[in-house]
Amino acid sequence: MLRRVKLLIRGVVQGVGFRPFVYNLANELELKGFVLNNSSGVLVDIEGKSENLKLFMEKLQSQKPKNSIIESVEQECDCEPLHRKEFIIKDSIEESDRCALMPTDKAICPECLKELKDSSNRRYNYPFINCIDYGPRYTIIKKLPYDRVNTSMDSFTMCHECQEEYHNPLDRRFHAQPNSCSKCGPKLTLLRNNGTALIEGEKSIEITAKMIKKGEIVAIKGMGGFHLVCDASKANVVQKLRDKKKRPTKPFAVMFKSFADIMKCSSIQECEAELINSSERPIVLVEKKKPHRLEKFCIASELIAPNNTKMGVFLPYTPIHILLLEKLNTPIVCTSANISDESIIADSKGVLEKLQDVATYVLDYDRKIINPCDDSVVDVFDGEVKMVRRARGYAPANIKLPIKSTKKILALGANQKNTIAIGFEDNTLISPHIGDIDNLDTYSYFEQNVRLFGSVYDFTPEVVVCDAHPEYASTKYAKTLGKEILQVYHHHAHTLSVLAENGALETKVLGVSWDGSGYGEDGTIWGGEFLEVDGVECKRIGHFRKFKLLGGNRAIKEPRRSALGLLYEIYGDEAFSLGLPFLKSFKEDELEALQKMCKSDINSTQTSSVGRLFDAIAAILEVLYISSYEGEAGVCLEYEAASECDEVYGFELKDGVIDTKQIVEGVIADRGDVPKAAAKFMNTLASIAVAIAKNRGLPMALSGGVFLNGYLLKAIKKEANKEGVEYLINKRVPSGDGGISLGQIAYAALKYK
Numbered sequence: 030m031l032r033r034v035k036l037l038i039r040g041v042v043q044g045v046g047f048r049p050f051v052y053n054l055a056n057e058l059e060l061k062g063f064v065l066n067n068s069s070g071v072l073v074d075i076e077g078k079s080e081n082l083k084l085f086m087e088k089l090q091s092q093k094p095k096n097s098i099i100e101s102v103e104q105e106c107d108c109e110p111l112h113r114k115e116f117i118i119k120d121s122i123e124e125s126d127r128c129a130l131m132p133t134d135k136a137i138c139p140e141c142l143k144e145l146k147d148s149s150n151r152r153y154n155y156p157f158i159n160c161i162d163y164g165p166r167y168t169i170i171k172k173l174p175y176d177r178v179n180t181s182m183d184s185f186t187m188c189h190e191c192q193e194e195y196h197n198p199l200d201r202r203f204h205a206q207p208n209s210c211s212k213c214g215p216k217l218t219l220l221r222n223n224g225t226a227l228i229e230g231e232k233s234i235e236i237t238a239k240m241i242k243k244g245e246i247v248a249i250k251g252m253g254g255f256h257l258v259c260d261a262s263k264a265n266v267v268q269k270l271r272d273k274k275k276r277p278t279k280p281f282a283v284m285f286k287s288f289a290d291i292m293k294c295s296s297i298q299e300c301e302a303e304l305i306n307s308s309e310r311p312i313v314l315v316e317k318k319k320p321h322r323l324e325k326f327c328i329a330s331e332l333i334a335p336n337n338t339k340m341g342v343f344l345p346y347t348p349i350h351i352l353l354l355e356k357l358n359t360p361i362v363c364t365s366a367n368i369s370d371e372s373i374i375a376d377s378k379g380v381l382e383k384l385q386d387v388a389t390y391v392l393d394y395d396r397k398i399i400n401p402c403d404d405s406v407v408d409v410f411d412g413e414v415k416m417v418r419r420a421r422g423y424a425p426a427n428i429k430l431p432i433k434s435t436k437k438i439l440a441l442g443a444n445q446k447n448t449i450a451i452g453f454e455d456n457t458l459i460s461p462h463i464g465d466i467d468n469l470d471t472y473s474y475f476e477q478n479v480r481l482f483g484s485v486y487d488f489t490p491e492v493v494v495c496d497a498h499p500e501y502a503s504t505k506y507a508k509t510l511g512k513e514i515l516q517v518y519h520h521h522a523h524t525l526s527v528l529a530e531n532g533a534l535e536t537k538v539l540g541v542s543w544d545g546s547g548y549g550e551d552g553t554i555w556g557g558e559f560l561e562v563d564g565v566e567c568k569r570i571g572h573f574r575k576f577k578l579l580g581g582n583r584a585i586k587e588p589r590r591s592a593l594g595l596l597y598e599i600y601g602d603e604a605f606s607l608g609l610p611f612l613k614s615f616k617e618d619e620l621e622a623l624q625k626m627c628k629s630d631i632n633s634t635q636t637s638s639v640g641r642l643f644d645a646i647a648a649i650l651e652v653l654y655i656s657s658y659e660g661e662a663g664v665c666l667e668y669e670a671a672s673e674c675d676e677v678y679g680f681e682l683k684d685g686v687i688d689t690k691q692i693v694e695g696v697i698a699d700r701g702d703v704p705k706a707a708a709k710f711m712n713t714l715a716s717i718a719v720a721i722a723k724n725r726g727l728p729m730a731l732s733g734g735v736f737l738n739g740y741l742l743k744a745i746k747k748e749a750n751k752e753g754v755e756y757l758i759n760k761r762v763p764s765g766d767g768g769i770s771l772g773q774i775a776y777a778a779l780k781y782k
C-alpha cells in the first residue's frame with residue numbers, strides 16, 4: 030500500500046549532514062518526495078510502501094548522523110500520495126518561527142585527517158579541509174537556516190570539483206556548507222606585526238613554526254578567534270609572554286600534538302580522555318605530574334600553571350593547528366589573544382592594534398569569523414564533566430528545562446564572566462562565554478550577542494531578566510529595552526541554575542551559594558549564603574559573619590586587605606599587633622590609612638563572601654597577598670592542601686550567622702603547617718554546609734565560583750555521603766557567573782510557566 034507522511038524534525042539537525050542522510054535513506058528504501066531545511070528544523074515530505082516508511086522512521090532514529098540531536102518529530106500522517114518519481118533535496122525556505130538550533134563548531138574528523146595527510150589527495154595539507162561532520166559552524170553563521178549564503182563562506186565561489194562534491198548525495202561533502210579546496214577556498218597569510226605580509230599560502234605554516242621554534246610569540250587565527258602562541262618548552266619565552274600580556278600567574282592552556290604526548294605530562298582518567306578526544310575539543314583541566322617527570326618532556330609547567338594542582342590541555346581542532354604542530358614537535362602555549370579579561374580578538378586588525386607589542390607575527394586567513402568564540406574549559410568531578418567556561422563546541426547548544434515558559438525570555442547574565450541566554454517554551458540557548466562587560470570592548474561583544482540571538486532566531490523577547498545589582502552594565506542595558514523587566518538576586522539565580530540543569534526546578538532546596546561577590550537584598554555584597562529556595566521564592570536563612578572590604582575594589586585584588594578586614598572584625602585594633610607576617614607587606618602609611626578605614630565607614634563595604642574568606646585565609650597563611658586573577662586564592666589553597674587531612678575547625682552558628690572566629694583562631698595557630706591549615710579550613714566549610722542542610726532536612730544545591738574548587742567539592746561529597754545529605758552541582762553550565770543567565774531564564778520560566 031502506498032502512503033505519504035510529512036515530518037518536521039526539530040533539534041540539532043542543520044549543519045550536521047541531516048539532509049544527505051535523509052536523502053540516502055529514502056533512496057535506499059525506494060521512497061520518493063523531498064527534504065529541506067526550514068527555520069524550525071528539517072522538513073521531510075515522503076511517500077512509498079508503508080512497510081518501507083516504517084523502516085524509514087526506525088532508521089531515522091537509529092542511524093542519524095553522529096553530531097545530530099533529534100528533539101522531536103512532528104508527523105502529519107495519511108496525506109494524499111502524489112506518486113512522485115524521485116527523492117530530492119530542495120532549497121531551504123525561510124519562515125518566521127525559528128526553532129532550529131544553531132549548530133556548534135566541531136573538531137576535525139578522522140576521515141578529513143586522513144585526507145589531510147594523504148599526499149595523493151587533492152586536499153593534502155589543505156588548512157581549511159572540512160566535511161559534513163566537522164568544521165566551523167556557529168562561528169561563521171550570520172543567520173538560519175544554515176546554508177552557505179548565510180555564512181561567511183558566501184564570499185568564496187566553489188570550483189568545479191568542489192561543486193560536484195557539494196551536489197553529490199553520496200559524497201562526504203554533500204551540502205557541507207564550508208566546503209572548499211586550495212583552488213577556491215580561504216587562504217593563509219603570515220603578517221609581520223607592522224601589518225605587512227611576509228608570505229602567503231600553505232607555506233605560512235612552515236614559517237610560523239620556524240618563528241615559534243626561534244622563541245617568537247605568534248598570534249594565530251583559530252576557529253573562534255586568535256590565540257597567542259609560543260613554545261611551551263621554553264621557560265624564558267613563556268615568561269616573556271606573561272610579562273608582555275601582563276598576566277603574572279593566571280594559568281595558560283597547552284596544546285599537544287597527540288594524546289600520547291599529553292599522557293607523558295599527566296595522569297589521565299577515562300572521562301578526561303574522552304573529553305580531550307571529543308569533537309568539542311575543550312581545554313581539559315588535568316592533574317599535573319610532578320615537576321621532575323615533566324622536565325623530561327620539557328614543559329615549563331610551573332610557569333604555565335603556577336601553584337596549581339591542574340593544568341589545561343587540549344588537542345588541535347583545526348587543520349591549521351594540526352599542520353603547525355606536525356612541523357613543531359613541541360607542545361605550544363595557546364592563550365586567547367586579548368588584553369586581560371577582554372573578549373577574544375577575532376580579526377587581524379584588532380590583533381595589530383592591541384597586541385603589536387606582544388606578538389611579532391600574525392598568522393591570518395581570509396574567512397571571516399562572524400561570531401567570536403573562546404575555547405571551552407572543562408574540569409572533571411566524580412567522573413563527569415564540569416563546565417568551567419562554556420564556549421566553542423558547546424555553545425549555543427540547548428539546555429532543556431523541566432517546565433515550559435509561556436513567554437519569550439531574554440536573560441542578560443551577570444557582569445563578570447557574562448553569558449546571555451534566550452528562553453522559549455522549554456528551550457534555553459546560552460551564548461558562549463562573553464567576559465567581563467565592565468570593559469567597553471567586551472560590552473559591545475555582549476550587545477552583539479544579544480543582537481545575534483535576536484536576529485538568528487527572529488526572537489523578540491517579552492520579558493527581560495537581569496541581576497538585581499543596580500550598577501551592573503547588564504541591568505542598565507535591560508532598562509533601555511522597554512520590556513517587562515524581572516530582576517533576580519544573584520545568589521538566587523546561581524541556585525536556580527543548578528536546579529534548571531538537573532531537571533529539579535520545582536524541588537525545594539538549600540541553596541549553598543558561595544562566590545566572590547553578588548548584590549544582596551540588604552544592598553551589601555553577599556557571597557557566603559544559605560538560601561531556602563522554592564522556585565521563585567527565596568529566603569536567606571544563613572550567611573557567614575560579615576567583615577569589611579577595605580578600599581572596595583582594591584580589596585578584591587588584594588587578599589591581604591580581606592585578611593585585615595576579617596581580623597579587625599574579630600580582634601578589633603588588636604589585629605594590628607598580632608604580629609602576622611602579611612601585615613609587613615603593607616607600607617607603613619598604607620597600614621595607617623587602612624586602620625582608619627577599619628574604624629570608619631569610609632571607602633569600605635561589608636561582605637559575607639566566601640571568596641573573600643578564601644582570600645583572607647590565603648593571606649594569613651602567607652600563600653597569596655595580591656592576586657592577579659579571580660579565584661586565585663582558592664587555586665593556591667587547593668594546591669597547598671594536604672589531601673590526607675580530615676580534621677576540621679570549630680564554628681558557631683547563631684541566629685543564622687556563621688561565626689568565623691574559631692576558624693581564624695585555628696588557622697593562625699596552624700600557620701606553621703600550611704598544608705594542614707588549608708585542608709582543615711576547606712574541610713570546615715564542607716562540614717558547615719552539610720550541617721545546615723541536615724538541620725533543615727533539605728538537599729543542597731551548590732553553586733557559585735567557589736565550587737570550582739575540586740578539594741572543597743570532594744570534602745563536601747565525603748561529608749554529605751556520611752551524613753546522608755543529598756546535593757546537586759552545576760555540570761553543564763559553569764558554577765561561576767557564566768551560569769547566571771540560565772538561572773535567570775529558569776526564574777522567568779517558573780514565573781510564567
Ligand code: ZN
Nearest residue numbers: 188191210213
Ligand atoms: Zn574547490
Ligand code: FE
Nearest residue numbers: 544546547766
Ligand atoms: Fe556569582
